[in-house]
Amino acid sequence: MLKDRIIGSYQGSEKGPLLLVLGSIHGNEPAGTRALQELFAMLKAEPRKNPGFSFRGKLIGIRGNLRAIEQKKRFIDKDLNRQWTPENINRVTSAPVSTLDSEDQELRELIDCITSEIADYQPEEIILLDLHTTTAYGGIFTVVSDDARSINIGLAVHAPVIKGLLKGISGTSLHYFTTENFGISTTALCFESGQHNEPMAITRAVSALVNFLRATECVKPEDVEHRHDLLLKKHTENLPAISELITVHAIRQGDNFIMQPGYTNFQKVKKGTLLATDKNGNILMPSDGMILMPLYQPQGDDGFFIIKEVKSWSAERKKATP
Ligand SMILES: [Zn+2]
Incomplete structure (x- = not known):
């Protein structure tokens, strides 16, 4: 299972933040995973096309809910993006695997994977981006965890930013990825790229990922094509910057x-x-x-x-x- 968990990994020559990007934490949302696959292909080709290209930090793309992806369902037993409480993580990482349901096992495997990536890279900063799509059509947006760094990265992605959403729900990945829980400066945000099955949901997520790499200073602004800003701005023209x-x-x-x-x-x-x-x-x-x-x-x-x-x-x- 662990082999399929990682979509891709890219480490720059300069030390920088560890960027963890989750795709398909909801199994019926393939766009995030597809966008990450495209991004890793672009990163692989970039140094040949652009010899001045450099990357700071390490990017890991991670598949969210493998069992639900297989069945093209949001989840098998319960919503994986409502399970990220410290108590629940303690429970799933210490209980015998045979007692765990499908999403408990997914959560445990994700925690194992992320813990080993952090131990391996020893970053001074962790930034999580969780990619999603919605059942409804209409505007794309970024959900932030309301601290200044999360809001600023959200604004720099160039999609509408939604504040305060975490007060309405609990146990999302954004609730868990905090400096208190990791003991390392940690920021989290989530990007919603459109309706689950729109092909453009993949294209928009790719543009958001590229802008995210620029916003976190992992790539230089001059190495980012304007088309990514244009695409996102065009789709969000009359929408408020922050709600x-x-x-x-x-x-x-x-x-x-x-x-x-x-x-x-x-x-x-x-x-x-x-x-x-x-x-x-x-x-x-x-x-x-x-x-x-x-x-x-x-x-x-x-x-x-x-x-x-x-x-x-x-x-x-x-x-x-x-
Ligand atoms: Zn989702």
């Missing part, structure tokens, strides 16, 4: 949650509009805002997120980038 979470609709087992059809990421919705139904009746928009990640697949714990623009940030940003 924050207002609320998330959690689904409990047996709720029979059904999202009304046709909602897209960043769609503006007025208070009182019908969003979904469940066993208790209609679920209405609780305030004016924008919809994010409306759920159009059977597996998933969150029905939808509601966000609003952080206006002061957008004004600052517009001043900075005429």
Whole structure:
């Protein structure tokens, strides 16, 4: 299993951060893995095309949920991106393997893999990028862990940044990849590149990865082609630079949650509009805002997120980038 876990690895001649990039932590989201495969092919070809190219640090691409990827499902027993709590990681790394369910084993293998990469490279900084796609169409975005480094890297990727999302959920990879948990300066963010099966979700994730390498100073700005910025900016033209979470609709087992059809990421919705139904009746928009990640697949714990623009940030940003 461990052999398939690593998508690729690239180490520069100059010591720098350890970049851990996760693809397909949800098994029905192939775009992140495909984008990483393309990125490693580009990195391999780059020194021949561009003799001045250099790389600082080490990049590792990691497959998230191998068992779910095989079955093209979000997960087998439970959502792997809700299992990253210190207590749960203690449990899965110390219990006999025979007692672990599918995602427990995935989590244990991921922790083993990441621990050995850290021991091997001995980095002074770790940066995690977790690649995802959504069931809905509409804008792409970056989810940040709200510390300044995460927000700044998110902005430099050139896709809308969503703050505060981690308050609405728990146990995601972003919750776990912190300086406190690793004892090394650690930053995490996640990039959502589009709808699960759009071919462009791969192209956009490649551009976000290239911009991520520039934002973390692993590659020089002059070695990055403008097309990556253009592609991401074109797709996010009228979207706010930074938004924050207002609320998330959690689904409990047996709720029979059904999202009304046709909602897209960043769609503006007025208070009182019908969003979904469940066993208790209609679920209405609780305030004016924008919809994010409306759920159009059977597996998933969150029905939808509601966000609003952080206006002061957008004004600052517009001043900075005429
Ligand atoms: Zn996902």
